[in-house]
Amino acid sequence: MIKIRKSSDCREAEVTPEAIYRQRRAFMKGSMLGAGLLLASSPLRAALDLQGYKPKVMTLDEEITPFKDATRYNNFYEFGTGKSDPARQAKDFDTSDWRVSIGGECARPGELALEDLIDSKDLEERIYRLRCVEAWSMVIPWIGIPLGKLLQRFEPTSKAKYVAFRTLVDPDRMPGQKRDVLDWPYREGLRIDEAMHPLTLIAVGMYGKPMPNQNGAPIRLVVPWKYGFKSIKSIVRIDFTEQQPQTTWNMQNPREYGFYSNVNPKVSHPRWSQARERRIGEFFKRDTLMFNGYEEEVASLYAGMDLKKYF
Ligand SMILES: Nc1nc2c(c(=O)[nH]1)N[C@H]1C(S)=C(S)[C@@H](COP(=O)(O)O)O[C@H]1N2
Ligand SMILES: [Mo]
Numbered sequence: 001m002i003k004i005r006k007s008s009d010c011r012e013a014e015v016t017p018e019a020i021y022r023q024r025r026a027f028m029k030g031s032m033l034g035a036g037l038l039l040a041s042s043p044l045r046a047a048l049d050l051q052g053y054k055p056k057v058m059t060l061d062e063e064i065t066p067f068k069d070a071t072r073y074n075n076f077y078e079f080g081t082g083k084s085d086p087a088r089q090a091k092d093f094d095t096s097d098w099r100v101s102i103g104g105e106c107a108r109p110g111e112l113a114l115e116d117l118i119d120s121k122d123l124e125e126r127i128y129r130l131r132c133v134e135a136w137s138m139v140i141p142w143i144g145i146p147l148g149k150l151l152q153r154f155e156p157t158s159k160a161k162y163v164a165f166r167t168l169v170d171p172d173r174m175p176g177q178k179r180d181v182l183d184w185p186y187r188e189g190l191r192i193d194e195a196m197h198p199l200t201l202i203a204v205g206m207y208g209k210p211m212p213n214q215n216g217a218p219i220r221l222v223v224p225w226k227y228g229f230k231s232i233k234s235i236v237r238i239d240f241t242e243q244q245p246q247t248t249w250n251m252q253n254p255r256e257y258g259f260y261s262n263v264n265p266k267v268s269h270p271r272w273s274q275a276r277e278r279r280i281g282e283f284f285k286r287d288t289l290m291f292n293g294y295e296e297e298v299a300s301l302y303a304g305m306d307l308k309k310y311f
Contacts, residue, residue: 050120050123050143050204050205050208050209050210055123055124055125055143056124056125057124057125057126057127058124058125058126058127059127060127060128060129060139062127062129062139063139064127064139064140064141065138065139065140065279065280065281066281067207069138069280069281070138070140070206070207070215070280071087071212071214071215072084072087072214073136073280074086074087074214074215075132075228075229076090076176076214076215076216076233077176077181077182077186078167078168078174078176078177078184078186078233078234079093079174079175079176079213079214080175080176081176081181085176086213086214087214089175089176090213090214090217091213093173093174093213093217094173095213095217095218095234097113098113098114098218098219098236099111099112099113099114099236100112100114100117100219100235100236100237100238101236101237101238102151102154102237102238102239103237103238103239103240104160104164104239104240104241105156105157105159105160105239105240105241105242106154106155106156106157106160106240107154107155107156107157108153108154108155109154110154114204114218114219117150117219118144118145118150118202118204118219119145122145122149123143123144123145123204123205124143124144124145124146124201125141125142125143125208126141126142126144126201126222127139127140127141127142128140128142128199128201128222128224129224129292129293130222130224130228130231131227131228131263131277131288131292132227132228132229133227133228133229133257133261133269133274135272135273135274135276135277135278135288136277136278136279136280137277137278137279137280137288138279138280139279140206140207141206141207141208142201142203142205142206142222143203143204143205143206143208144201144202144203144204144205144222145201145202146198146199146200146201146202147163147195147196147200147201147202147221148195148196148197148198148200150202151163151195151196151238151240152196154240156192156240157240159240159242160192160240160241160242161191161192161241161242161243161244162189162190162191162192162195162240162241162242162243162244162245163189163190163192163195163238163239163240163241163245164187164188164189164237164238164239164240164241164245164246165187165188165189165190165221165232165235165237165238166185166186166187166232166235166236166237166238167184167185167186167187167232167233167234167235167236168185168234168236169184169185182248182252183248183251183252185236186232186233186248187232187245187246187247187248187251188221188229188230188231188232188245188247188248189241189244189245189246189247189259190223190230191244191301192240193301194223194301197297197298197301198297199223199224199225199294199297199298200221200222200223201221201222201223201224202219202220202221202222202235203216203219203220203221203222204218204219215233216231216232216233216234216235217233217234218234219234219235220232220233220234220235221233221235224292224294225262225263225291225292225293225294225295225297225298226260226261226262226263226292227261227262227263229248229249229257229261230247230261244259247259249261255270256269256270256271258310258311259310260302260307260310260311261311262291262298262302262307262311263288263289263290263291263292264290264291264307264311265287265288265289265290266290266307266308267307267308267311274288275287275288276288
């Protein structure tokens with residue numbers, strides 16, 4: 001079984017991000033990679049200086065999904081329900097002046113612009129597997145910071161047992177919201193210990209670039225041991241809560257989607273097995289790993305829990 005390095009083994013990169021990508025070219029086939037971190041003008045560039053960051057790098061010795069697949073095969077219902085819809089329909093989504101509100105059970109609630117929320121000095125690159133509940137998977141080099149590092153600044157109280165997330169609601173800018181295929185806003189939630197886990201990332205970029213719109217610009221969650229739908233995109237609100245928050249897919253179909261949604265090859269979706277998956281770009285299926293391959297890091301969070309009941 002291929003293991004990622006544990007987060008505690010993250011090494012501080014001495015080299016520039018460009019050099020890191022050059023080193024990795026052997027297993028990176030994305031066509032944009034020659035461009036390294038030379039960013040086109042973008043709102044994020046002004047807000048967060050991705051060119052200047054010296055990332056800690058968490059590697060994963062698996063082939064990285066080509067950039068064009070990761071940006072053309074998406075789930076983002078705010079921009080349509082087809083896999084190719086988000087790339088087209090989110091093309092002109094304007095994410096400048098983005099603000100995120102943080103509230104609920106914390107001592108220092110606030111509404112912050114992106115650059116006040118995330119210090120570009122803290123940005124790290126993390127190559128993670130992402131496993132969709134629909135049994136396809138990818139390997140993505142994200143840029144972000146551990147969510148816990150962001151959350152602790154707001155000083156959660158002892159009542160903060162969960163963290164709830166919401167996506168923007170704006171049907172004029174998110175045309176998929178003109179239909180009620182989901183009960184908008186898209187909502188997600190984590191138990192506080194899951195949110196604080198060092199693997200949980202709040203991401204603002206991928207492949208050395210600002211987050212593409214279709215992948216959840218300008219700021220999204222990435223929880224690598226859970227099915228992809230937990231990784232909520234285009235976040236505008238984060239609340240610490242005492243009660244377990246509502247989550248979109250659980251509200252939509254509680255029989256099929258639980259709150260936890262940990263990747264688990266032994267617990268089938270009611271309509272299909274979760275035992276195997278197809279890596280985008282590969283022909284043969286591969287076995288799905290317990291907790292998506294992050295068992296060593298996260299299994300202790302669920303010690304004593306019946307994962308068939310808490311799926
Ligand atoms: N706001 C929002 N976030 C979302 C979704 C969505 O429809 N809306 N889809 C989820 C699902 S089902 C998956 S698999 C991942 C896909 O992320 P990607 O398109 O960057 O691969 O985003 C998740 N986050
Ligand atoms: Mo998904």
